[in-house]
Amino acid sequence: MVHAQTGALRAGQQAEGPGVGTNQQTVADQVTALYRAHGMDLVRIAAVMLGSRAGAEDAVQDAFYGLYRRWHQLADRNNALSYVRSAVINQCRSELRRQARLQSRADQNHRPLDAESPEHRSRFGTSADMRPIRLPDGQISARRIRSRT
Secondary structure (H helix, E strand, C coil), X not given: CECCCCCCECCCXXXXXXXXXXXXXXXXXXXXXXXXXXXXXXXXXXXXXXXXHXXXXXXXXHHHHHHHHCHHHCCCHHHHHHHHHHHHHHHHHHHHHHHHHHHHHHHHHCCCCCCCCHHHHHHHCCHHHHCCCCCCHXXXXXXXXXXXX
């Protein structure tokens, strides 16, 4: 029986279904060979998109795992590299959307303090403490002259 979320076999269970059994080793060898030939190039692409090597490695690993699980569903196995490349790019886009959603939620939760709120007064004092200082008339005239020149 295959685990519903991960597609992994439980300990001691035999694989079932088409393309499984003696052919299973061949699938693992083919996916491994594809990873060895193109894995680092895909990590570089994902790192450029995500700005994080760790995130890039996760995206590539997930893409190759998806390829391994769906190998028997590929119509043309010669297009496996295209499949994995598309999967990596889609993983990166999903991660970028997730990060944007998190940032948007963080921005919504961070609201500026109202000048009359208790939090603002405890941090910055009362609004009476923040009123503008009145300059003497001579300094006001000097500021007006300097600002016109």
